[in-house]
Amino acid sequence: MRYVMFACSAVAVLSAMPATAAYHLMTSGTPEYVAKSGLSVTPSQDWNRLGSRPGRNAESWTLDGLALNDMTFYGGIGNDETLFRDAQKKDMPLPHFSSTMLAPDVAQLFEGSYRVANNTTLMSVDSIEPAQVGDQKGFRFTYSFTKQDEEVKRKGEALGAIVGGKLYLLTFEAPAIFYFDRDIASARALMTSAKIGPAPKSN
Amino acid sequence: MKSVLLCAAAVVACALSVPSIAKPLAAPGYDVPAGKPMRIVVLRPDVEVGSLTAGGVAEPNADWTATARGLLGTSLDSEAKAHGNTIVMMPDLQGDDGQTVADYQALFRAVSDAIVQHKVLPGQRLPTKKEAFDWTLGPGASKLGDLAGGADYALMLYDRDSFGTAGRKALQIFTLLATSAIGAGVFIPGGVHICYASLVDLRTGNVVWFNLLPSSAGDIRTAEGSGAVVNKLLTGMPGTTAVPALVAAAK
Numbered sequence: 001m002r003y004v005m006f007a008c009s010a011v012a013v014l015s016a017m018p019a020t021a022a023y024h025l026m027t028s029g030t031p032e033y034v035a036k037s038g039l040s041v042t043p044s045q046d047w048n049r050l051g052s053r054p055g056r057n058a059e060s061w062t063l064d065g066l067a068l069n070d071m072t073f074y075g076g077i078g079n080d081e082t083l084f085r086d087a088q089k090k091d092m093p094l095p096h097f098s099s100t101m102l103a104p105d106v107a108q109l110f111e112g113s114y115r116v117a118n119n120t121t122l123m124s125v126d127s128i129e130p131a132q133v134g135d136q137k138g139f140r141f142t143y144s145f146t147k148q149d150e151e152v153k154r155k156g157e158a159l160g161a162i163v164g165g166k167l168y169l170l171t172f173e174a175p176a177i178f179y180f181d182r183d184i185a186s187a188r189a190l191m192t193s194a195k196i197g198p199a200p201k202s203n
Numbered sequence: 204m205k206s207v208l209l210c211a212a213a214v215v216a217c218a219l220s221v222p223s224i225a226k227p228l229a230a231p232g233y234d235v236p237a238g239k240p241m242r243i244v245v246l247r248p249d250v251e252v253g254s255l256t257a258g259g260v261a262e263p264n265a266d267w268t269a270t271a272r273g274l275l276g277t278s279l280d281s282e283a284k285a286h287g288n289t290i291v292m293m294p295d296l297q298g299d300d301g302q303t304v305a306d307y308q309a310l311f312r313a314v315s316d317a318i319v320q321h322k323v324l325p326g327q328r329l330p331t332k333k334e335a336f337d338w339t340l341g342p343g344a345s346k347l348g349d350l351a352g353g354a355d356y357a358l359m360l361y362d363r364d365s366f367g368t369a370g371r372k373a374l375q376i377f378t379l380l381a382t383s384a385i386g387a388g389v390f391i392p393g394g395v396h397i398c399y400a401s402l403v404d405l406r407t408g409n410v411v412w413f414n415l416l417p418s419s420a421g422d423i424r425t426a427e428g429s430g431a432v433v434n435k436l437l438t439g440m441p442g443t444t445a446v447p448a449l450v451a452a453a454k
Contacts, residue, residue, distance in 0.1 A: 025330035048329045063331065064338060065317030151309035177310050178341025178408070 023048040037075025038199040044189040055084035077167040099165035103139035122146040133161040134195040155180040159191040227414035241288040244351035248360040255365040274429035344408035362398040
């Protein structure tokens with residue numbers, strides 16, 4: 001089975017992907033509303049935005065490819081919603097967000113979601129502390145994980161807040177070797193620039 | 204079961220849709236120091252060889268894998284020596300050193316997948332890297348040279364080969380005949396063969412050259428086939444022939 005998955009991953013990366021998965025330039029210094037929500041950020045360097053969304057209210061940016069640096073925004077996850085698409089709803093359902101959650105609960109939700117989505121037990125939240133998201137009180141947590149059948153150890157950092165009963169979360173993750181340390185400053189700059197407000201009408 | 208079938212379908216579909224790479228990819232303007240032989244450490248080739256059933260399921264074969272890995276190592280050594288370079292095979296290390304090598308091999312796969320996805324596949328280009336070829340393992344990759352007793356470059360090789368079983372070959376012929384009769388001419392691939400190699404400058408950790416073979420150049424279970432694969436794969440590698448037209452290949 002492992003070989004089948006290996007073969008599939010090898011060929012999957014070589015297979016043609018849908019045109020909707022194309023990447024778009026996010027220009028340095030230009031404010032952007034993200035994740036179809038009122039969450040906005042201003043990048044301090046150019047990023048690439050993936051055309052397809054990991055969830056209805058989520059979007060991902062990268063510098064070198066999502067496996068090497070992945071900045072994902074979750075914009076206004078509502079009560080009883082999942083962080084990302086519940087692709088294996090029947091066999092391995094994702095945990096759901098609740099508006100009454102506190103910061104540790106959100107970290108637990110995130111950890112549980114990653115364990116399911118990446119089919120791994122090698123996922124842990126390593127620290128959690130209070131933080132600001134724009135002018136909103138929120139939280140920051142760090143995490144580490146290794147995906148099933150991949151062996152790359154990754155580190156991550158998340159900044160989030162619950163506003164009006166909805167979860168706004170910005171996460172950055174990258175391989176622990178080199179990439180995380182190189183790119184975390186750029187990711188933190190995005191997080192520091194985050195503002196939560198009303199969603200623009202075009203969303 | 205569903206996932207196995209999906210994987211099988213993906214294997215078949217992808218074998219038909221793997222884009223070809225016209226030339227190796229390389230860092231713009233990069234060249235090895237002239238007149239100086241390269242000392243290259245070769246990491247244990249990441250190889251898995253097996254059979255592909257009529258249903259499209261890849262089944263591993265440990266004997267084929269071991270044979271192919273050994274032959275690829277020998278072929279790499281011969282190819283490098285033919286160009287006046289020195290090959291050092293990374294020894295099997297234990298403990299922290301072994302973990303370091305394993306961690307870099309895993310990162311190599313992630314970086315290589317990114318290169319294939321964003322430089323080879325159509326419609327997946329990163330706008331910030333239109334002209335650039337600047338993927339890296341980071342300067343910490345110099346540890347690989349230290350662990351090998353000194354090396355300027357690391358050569359990393361990944362290969363997945365699955366050969367069609369008798370049942371699959373029969374299905375191949377039957378499908379071709381049956382669909383030809385109605386004018387469709389559907390071809391089912393006999394196997395899946397993917398091989399790529401990267402050359403990493405250990406002073407910087409930068410990937411300075413990358414090549415992908417999306418189809419078989421030979422049966423890597425034989426000395427002759429393995430030699431053909433390595434010869435084709437390393438064509439254009441800095442230090443072996445003239446440096447290719449670099450970034451033009453990525454456009």
